[in-house]
Amino acid sequence: MIDARGGQSLTTGSLEAAEQYQLAVDRILGSETGAAEALDRALVLDSDLALALAARYMLAKDANSADADGFKERALMAAEAALPWERAHILALFALLEDPYSNLAATEAYIAGNPSDLLVISQLCGYLIFYGGARKLERVLRIMESVDPSLHDDWACLARLGFATSEAGDRNRGRVLVERALRQRPQAPYVIHSYAHVLHDQGKPEESLDLLGNWLNEHRLSAEGGAMYGHVQWHLALAEWQLGLAEQAWQRYERYCAPEKTRCGPVLTLADCGGFLLREYLRTGTTRPVSAAVSALSERFRSMLSHPFIALHLAGIQASAGDLASLEQSRAAIATREPSDQTRLSLCLVDAIGQFARGQYADAAESLKSVSVDQRISVGGSRVERILIDLLEARAVELAA
Template identity: 85%
Template sequence: MIDARTGRPLTTDRPEAVERYLLAVDRILGSEAGAAEALDQALALDGNFALALAARHMLAKDSNAADADLFKERALLAARAALPWERAHISALFGLLEDPYTNLAATEAYIAANPSDLLVISQLCGYLIFYGGARKLARVLNIMESVDPSLRDDWAWLARLGFAASEAGDQDRGRALVERALRQRPQAPYVIHSYAHVLHDQGEPGESLELLGAWLNEHRSSAEGGAMYGHVQWHLALAEWQLGLTEQAWQRYERYCAPEATRCGPVLTLADCGGFLLREYLRTGTTRPISAAVSALSERFNAMLSHPFIALHLAGIQASAGDIAALEQSKAAITAREPSDQTRLSLRLVDAVSQFARGQYAEAADTLSQISADQRVGVGGSRVERILIDLLETRAVELAA
């Protein structure tokens, strides 16, 4: 049997197992529910299917499941009898999962030799979006542009290239690409999520409200079990919030997106929580106590404050609660780390949020004015985060006047 995207043979004599594996890969790339179940079905047919075991390890590790290491051990054992390209795929995928920073060069070399392996390409670009630094926009776009020509009409590639093009500044191209992907795979949360980002980049909350509302009405039953469902709801809540539908936005956020409710991974949950709470605090100036779930989420990331993305969202949560003491503790924790460009940027962000929370608006505006455009890209995440920093700066300037 042949892998549909790479065009290479797979080491299994069970065609049904291959069908289940390829279905699972589509569901992974689409952030759709049922990927793990499809892989389990493939493995029930062929327990030594190396690529299925590797993908199952990835999902188990992502969900912090107890059997993640067992799937890894089984994949490595099965890989001994697999084809060389399958072993290379597993090595690249596991390298990204275990230590992406150390394995960046090796992963890029693997992709150059295997430009149709969209599963590894998507994992690499997902990492770079958060941790790729100031040059990540061009880097991710270049990686997506370098894929094998056979993928040029592949919905999963189109959605990712559209996202990357919009992030890099070409929203019109990004939108056209994502619309092509949506026509091919209308049920995929990843595709509609990419579309939501493009509309946010274009400053079109009204269109986002209409698009996401219609999509959720049509695909809710198949989407709500997936890890991306809460984040799609968050984009709709953000559009509502931008349009002044504040109570509606809050109800949606609390029902689908808050740490108590979402099935998103921890980093995305932190971004959705911190981003929403900080936006509302900037608009109203009203603080509100945080829930036990938000407190637990914050504690989970306290050791990662030296990363600007984490620092921005944790500080947003702390400011929204009026917790000046927590902001001071965050500043102290960052200061205690070994100085670097990253820790200095984290400290500047927390400083600015802390100054704003203290009512020192002119100082906050001045602190933020010292963060360059490249540094704002280096914070990590998407244009959503860069716009959040812009909102903080604009509001500080307004209140300082």
């Protein structure tokens, strides 16, 4: 059996097992439901299919499942009898999953020699989007531009290249690329999510409202229950919020996107929660008590406050609740960390949000004025986060006047 994307042979005696593996990869790249089930079917047919075991480990680890280590051990054992390219893929994927920061250079070297390995490429770019620093926009775009030319019309590549292109500033080209991906794979939550980002970058919430509403009406049954479903709903809530449909946006957030409801991973859940609550607080100035689930989510990330992305969203939650004591505790926790560019930026963001929450709007505006464009990029996440910082600064300036 030949791998559909890479054109390389797969080590298995079962054609159906190979087909189920490739179906699972499509579902992983599309953030679609049913990937784990497809891998499980593949492993029933061939329990030693190393690539399926590796992918199953990736999903189990992401879900914090108790059986993750078992899949890892089986994958490494099966890799001993697999082809060299399969072993290289598994080792690169596992290194990135286990310690992405220490293995960034090795992973980039791997994909330079294996430019059709979209599974590893997507994992690497996903990490860089959150933690790639000030040069991440160019870095992610360069990686996606280097993908094997044979995949330049592949929907999974197009969606990621379009996202990266828009993030790096060429929003019109990014939109064209994502639209091509959507025509090929209209049911994929990842693709519609990329499109939502492009429309947000273009400042077109009306189009986003129509696009996402129509997509959810058509694909709700297949998308509901998937890890990306709540985040797609969040983008629709964001478009509603931008258009002044505040109550509608709030109801959508509570129904689909809040930590009690979403099935997104913890980092994306924090971003959706903190980003929405802070925006609504900036709009109204009204504080709301947080739920037990939000408190639990906040506690989970308290030890990671030295990362600006975490600091921004956690402080946003605290400000939205009027919890000045927790904001002070967050500031104190960051101040105890070893000084670095990242910890200083985290401290600046928490200071600015705390000043805003205390009504010290001129001080908040002054604090944010010192945050450069490169620093705003290095916060992590997408342009959605950079616009959130811009909104905070603009609102502080407005209220200070």
